[in-house]
Amino acid sequence: MKVSLFITCMCDIITSNVGKDTVELLERLGCEVDFPDAQTCCGQPAFTSGYLEESKKAMKQMMRAFKDSEFVVGPSGSCVGMLREYPKIFAGDPEWEKEANNLAAKSYEITQFLVDVLGVTDIGSTFKGKVTYHPSCHMTRILGIRDAPYTLLKHVQGVDLIELPIKEDCCGFGGTFAVKNSVISGEMVKEKSLHVSETGAEYLVGGDMACLLNIGGRMTREGKNVKIAHITEILNHHQ
Amino acid sequence: MSIKISNAPYNERVQEGVKNDFMRKAVASAQGRFRSGRQKQADELGNWEDWRTLGEEIRTHTLRNIDYYLEILSENVSKRGGNVFFAKTAEEANEYIQHIIKKKNAKKVVKSKSMVTEEIGLNDALAEVGAEVVESDLGEWILQLDEDLPSHIVTPALHKNKEQVRETFAVKKGYEQSDKPEELASFARQQLRQEFLAADVGITGCNFAVAESGAVTFVTNEGNARMVTTIPDTQISVMGMERIVPTWEELDILVSLLTRAAVGQKLTSYITSITGTRLEGESDGPEEYHLVIVDNGRSKILGTEFQSALHCIRCAACINVCPVYRHVGGHAYGSIYPGPIGAVITPLLDGYEDHKELPYASSLCGACTEVCPVKIPLHEQLIRHRQIIVERENKGNKMEKLAMKGFAKWASSPAAYKLSAAAARPALQPWSKNEMIKSGPGPLKGWTINRDFPAPAKQTFRSWYKNRQKGREV
Amino acid sequence: MAIQNRDSFLDSLAANLGRPRRTQGIERPKWSVSPQFEVLNQASKDELIDVLKKQCEVIHTDFKRTDRTDLVKVLRETIEGYNGKVIVASSDSRNEEYGLDNFYKSAAEDFDVHLWDETMWKENQVFAERADVGITFSDITLAESGTVTLFNNKYNGRSISLMPRTYIAIIPKHTIVPRMTQATRQLHEAHISGNAVSSCVSFVTGPSNSADIEMNLIVGVHGPVEVTYIVVDD
Numbered sequence: 001m002k003v004s005l006f007i008t009c010m011c012d013i014i015t016s017n018v019g020k021d022t023v024e025l026l027e028r029l030g031c032e033v034d035f036p037d038a039q040t041c042c043g044q045p046a047f048t049s050g051y052l053e054e055s056k057k058a059m060k061q062m063m064r065a066f067k068d069s070e071f072v073v074g075p076s077g078s079c080v081g082m083l084r085e086y087p088k089i090f091a092g093d094p095e096w097e098k099e100a101n102n103l104a105a106k107s108y109e110i111t112q113f114l115v116d117v118l119g120v121t122d123i124g125s126t127f128k129g130k131v132t133y134h135p136s137c138h139m140t141r142i143l144g145i146r147d148a149p150y151t152l153l154k155h156v157q158g159v160d161l162i163e164l165p166i167k168e169d170c171c172g173f174g175g176t177f178a179v180k181n182s183v184i185s186g187e188m189v190k191e192k193s194l195h196v197s198e199t200g201a202e203y204l205v206g207g208d209m210a211c212l213l214n215i216g217g218r219m220t221r222e223g224k225n226v227k228i229a230h231i232t233e234i235l236n237h238h239q
Numbered sequence: 240m241s242i243k244i245s246n247a248p249y250n251e252r253v254q255e256g257v258k259n260d261f262m263r264k265a266v267a268s269a270q271g272r273f274r275s276g277r278q279k280q281a282d283e284l285g286n287w288e289d290w291r292t293l294g295e296e297i298r299t300h301t302l303r304n305i306d307y308y309l310e311i312l313s314e315n316v317s318k319r320g321g322n323v324f325f326a327k328t329a330e331e332a333n334e335y336i337q338h339i340i341k342k343k344n345a346k347k348v349v350k351s352k353s354m355v356t357e358e359i360g361l362n363d364a365l366a367e368v369g370a371e372v373v374e375s376d377l378g379e380w381i382l383q384l385d386e387d388l389p390s391h392i393v394t395p396a397l398h399k400n401k402e403q404v405r406e407t408f409a410v411k412k413g414y415e416q417s418d419k420p421e422e423l424a425s426f427a428r429q430q431l432r433q434e435f436l437a438a439d440v441g442i443t444g445c446n447f448a449v450a451e452s453g454a455v456t457f458v459t460n461e462g463n464a465r466m467v468t469t470i471p472d473t474q475i476s477v478m479g480m481e482r483i484v485p486t487w488e489e490l491d492i493l494v495s496l497l498t499r500a501a502v503g504q505k506l507t508s509y510i511t512s513i514t515g516t517r518l519e520g521e522s523d524g525p526e527e528y529h530l531v532i533v534d535n536g537r538s539k540i541l542g543t544e545f546q547s548a549l550h551c552i553r554c555a556a557c558i559n560v561c562p563v564y565r566h567v568g569g570h571a572y573g574s575i576y577p578g579p580i581g582a583v584i585t586p587l588l589d590g591y592e593d594h595k596e597l598p599y600a601s602s603l604c605g606a607c608t609e610v611c612p613v614k615i616p617l618h619e620q621l622i623r624h625r626q627i628i629v630e631r632e633n634k635g636n637k638m639e640k641l642a643m644k645g646f647a648k649w650a651s652s653p654a655a656y657k658l659s660a661a662a663a664r665p666a667l668q669p670w671s672k673n674e675m676i677k678s679g680p681g682p683l684k685g686w687t688i689n690r691d692f693p694a695p696a697k698q699t700f701r702s703w704y705k706n707r708q709k710g711r712e713v
Numbered sequence: 714m715a716i717q718n719r720d721s722f723l724d725s726l727a728a729n730l731g732r733p734r735r736t737q738g739i740e741r742p743k744w745s746v747s748p749q750f751e752v753l754n755q756a757s758k759d760e761l762i763d764v765l766k767k768q769c770e771v772i773h774t775d776f777k778r779t780d781r782t783d784l785v786k787v788l789r790e791t792i793e794g795y796n797g798k799v800i801v802a803s804s805d806s807r808n809e810e811y812g813l814d815n816f817y818k819s820a821a822e823d824f825d826v827h828l829w830d831e832t833m834w835k836e837n838q839v840f841a842e843r844a845d846v847g848i849t850f851s852d853i854t855l856a857e858s859g860t861v862t863l864f865n866n867k868y869n870g871r872s873i874s875l876m877p878r879t880y881i882a883i884i885p886k887h888t889i890v891p892r893m894t895q896a897t898r899q900l901h902e903a904h905i906s907g908n909a910v911s912s913c914v915s916f917v918t919g920p921s922n923s924a925d926i927e928m929n930l931i932v933g934v935h936g937p938v939e940v941t942y943i944v945v946d947d
Contacts, residue, residue: 009650009656009660011700012660012699012700012701013660013695014663014693014695014696015693015696016696016699016700016703018700019700019703019704020700020703035701035704037653037701038653039653040649040651040653041656045646046646046647047622048603048622048625049625049629049643050622050624050627050628050629050630050635051626051635051646051647052626052630055647057647057648057650058646058647058650058651060651061652061653137602137603137604137605137606138605141605141606141608141609142605168606169562169606170562170602170604172562173602174601174602174603174604175602175603176682177599177601178602178686179682179685179686180599180685181563181599181600182685183250183254183257184257184563184566184567184600185602186688186690187257187566188563188566189689189690191562191566217690217691217692217693218689218690218691220691221677221690265928268928269928272928284748284752286748286751289746289748290748290749292745292746293744293745293747293748293749296742296745297744300741300742303730305726305730306723306727306730306734306735306736307735307736308739309723310719313719314716316714317714319909319912320714321714322714322715323714323716324715324716325716325717325718325719325723326718327718327721335717375935376925377923377926377934378925378926381926394924394925394928396925396926397928399926401926401927420926420927420929421931423926424923424926424931424933425933427934428933428934428935431935432842432935435935451901452910454914460921460922460923460924461921461922461934461936462921462934462935462936462937463934463935465871465875465915465935466875466935466936468871469871469875469876469913480726485741486741486901486904487897487901487904488897488898488901489741490897491749491893491894491897491898492749495749504918505768505858505859505918506858506893506916506918507918508772508917508918508919508920508921509915509916509917509918509936510860510915510916511913511914511915511916512910512914512915513912514912517912518866518867519867521866522831522834522835522836522837522838522867522870522872523837523838523871523872524865524912524913532722538725538726539729541726541730542729542730542731
């Protein structure tokens with residue numbers, strides 16, 4: 001199966017190891033992975049801030065970059081969620097509507113792709129440690145992915161998966177919200193950090209690096225010794 | 240009062256909310272209970288999504304034909320002896336009600352809880368014509384005695400603790416017992432019973448009016464709306480114009496959605512539907528009845544992309560799941576309508592000028608949209624507000640605007656993107672220590688007030704990938 | 714009665730909706746789903762009574778079940794259990810059918826009984842205000858929510874189920890339906906067939922309550938503090 005990696009700008013620039021894990025994981029499962037070099041950012045930072053015209057420029061670039069892809073798979077519920085919103089944004093646009101529908105229809109978040117498209121639940125990976133999982137908002141509520149990450153994690157040998165209290169609550173990231181409403185965002189992430197501590201987990205796992213950087217950044221600020229790990233890191237682990 | 244409830248700047252209101260530990264604990268605990276109650280009811284039905292679909296279809300149809308249904312309603316109320324007054328503005332509604340109060344020479348008015356009367360500032364208007372107004376909902380009565388404002392549309396005194404309530408009762412009403420909620424409520428029952436009996440006029444809001452027969456329905460637990468509609472000889476119901484259903488059959492659905500979504504009850508203790516005046520031979524109920532149908536900015540929303548915001552049935556489910564509301568409380572919104580729905584409708588009803596921060600008071604997590612029993616896409620409407628603030632109102636932050644212009648150039652040009660991606664790490668080097676940024680420059684500053692940010696990776700993904708491909712080709 | 718400002722108000726709504734004003738010919742569409750009819754749709758009357766009984770625990774309501782023979786006995790016990798001295802009851806035509814007429818007459822020795830009397834006008838309310846027990850029949854009983862539906866009229870005042878400290882609803886078994894859906898359908902159909910709706914329809918679900926002080930549930934605020942449902946087998 002031919003898969004185009006949608007790296008997301010954050011995982012391209014800040015946390016590139018996530019991309020490596022994603023590529024290795026897909027290849028191990030027999031996918032032929034390519035990386036369309038013209039991809040940039042999904043446009044979400046501008047879109048959610050109200051800069052529709054600016055965000056559309058980014059979106060058009062993404063549609064151009066993935067025009068010929070069969071499947072587009074990315075390690076982020078939120079960024080893939082943005083691609084899935086393109087049809088609404090370009091509805092009625094004679095030039096782009098079709099492209100938007102085309103991209104949205106073939107785009108998948110990585111855990112969703114593994115479980116729903118490849119039909120895999122056990123990757124055959126091993127990871128020893130106490131783990132809790134934060135189901136990020138856009139992954140859950142926009143993409144409707146509720147079970148796939150848990151299904152995959154439960155099949156990893158050695159993982160002691162502990163439920164995160166009030167897991168569905170937002171971590172307070174929210175794109176520019178974290179900067180614009182830093183007081184409220186700060187209170188939200190403090191609460192999330194508290195909930196993570198309550199689990200006693202050594203690793204906080206998630207499917208969106210932005211949320212993990214938010215929570216993880218708070219936890220290091222508080223001097224807590226909880227490591228963050230993107231779910232692909234756990235799934236691509238073998239000892 | 241009106242929609243706007245504070246002159247303090249947004250940031251100040253937020254700070255004040257965040258600092259109020261008691262309020263935050265109370266709100267967090269209340270949200271927990273509301274959420275589990277709502278969830279339990281949804282789970283028990285098993286087909287909650289069908290109920291939401293039905294709720295949405297009913298609201299959509301009704302709003303699209305609202306002129307028709309309001310006409311039918313007014314005919315039916317009139318046939319049953321009620322007067323109907325259509326008020327375009329808050330002022331028109333208040334003047335009409337003042338006129339009735341004066342005509343009746345009313346000294347005492349007893350009210351049941353109503354958001355729309357808060358919205359139009361009715362109590363102040365009644366005071367102007369010398370009528371004493373008594374709020375009879377326990378929470379509203381507490382706030383009235385304490386000269387405080389509601390912070391939640393269903394449980395208005397959520398931010399107050401029982402010690403504060405005891406103190407208020409003691410100072411204002413000579414209360415001498417403990418701060419046990421039962422004793423406080425029992426005292427309120429005795430006091431308010433006398434008020435009901437002495438009232439010249441009763442004023443209610445309206446949860447839903449049934450167009451086909453003219454029944455105006457109230458959803459309560461305490462029974463105060465029943466008292467108000469049973470005892471005084473003159474009664475006035477004030478309804479927001481969108482609070483209407485075609486027939487009794489749709490009333491069933493919306494009431495079922497409301498009580499479940501609001502308080503996790505299958506039905507509240509009292510669902511009371513009154514139609515016009517009392518009939519011949521009846522000893523209770525109104526001899527004179529007025530229904531005041533209020534626009535006050537709602538019609539501006541009709542026919543716009545925000546029309547579905549008028550579907551709102553004021554259940555507060557969105558408020559009860561909102562993490563922003565949990566940390567700042569209701570007063571921080573500076574509007575009589577707080578939370579996600581407040582952030583959507585306040586700028587629509589009262590303009591962007593005073594409320595332009597509200598659409599940003601959301602992380603867009605979508606929890607509100609997920610629970611809304613009539614499927615209002617709340618978080619999407621918040622984004623749409625942001626677009627309007629930026630594009631039409633031109634009230635966006637100037638620096639942000641520049642940054643977004645830059646973003647568009649960056650993200651639409653792979654070459655520019657690649658250059659900057661490679662430059663990110665060296666650019667942030669001065670602020671990085673042990674691969675972590677503790678205090679960042681520019682926009683990163685807002686982030687690093689509360690948390691660390693990692694230094695960009697030593698090698699971008701795309702450069703790793705390129706090298707890997709090269710290695711393979713060799 | 715007067716309707717003021719209607720045309721200008723409704724015309725402007727139509728204008729905002731971008732079409733001419735609609736004054737007729739609007740039909741409710743056929744909704745795509747109807748989950749309300751699925752609730753308890755297979756349940757027998759006895760099963761519905763079980764549902765009602767269980768729901769009574771949730772709504773802080775005492776549940777009793779009896780037959781016509783023992784109704785008076787159960788009613789008396791309930792009143793005595795409430796320490797009731799002053800009783801206000803509806804002057805329902807069913808009083809005779811269920812033997813309550815005689816009970817109210819004979820009980821006059823032990824209790825101060827007032828049957829709602831249209832000729833007594835506001836005296837009814839005064840009496841209800843000082844009564845400690847109110848008694849009415851349920852017209853339609855909703856099993857799912859534990860609700861008695863009262864069609865208030867000149868024989869069955871709004872105050873009876875509202876103002877006394879305690880309230881007793883007598884529920885003939887045949888009045889039990891799955892949920893509010895059946896009651897509102899009945900109201901809708903009655904309206905269509907030209908029967909005027911009661912000036913007040915009260916759906917009463919247990920005692921009054923409030924959670925306005927620190928979200929603590931307080932049972933008994935403005936309305937009754939205690940409620941008993943007596944289901945009577947037909």
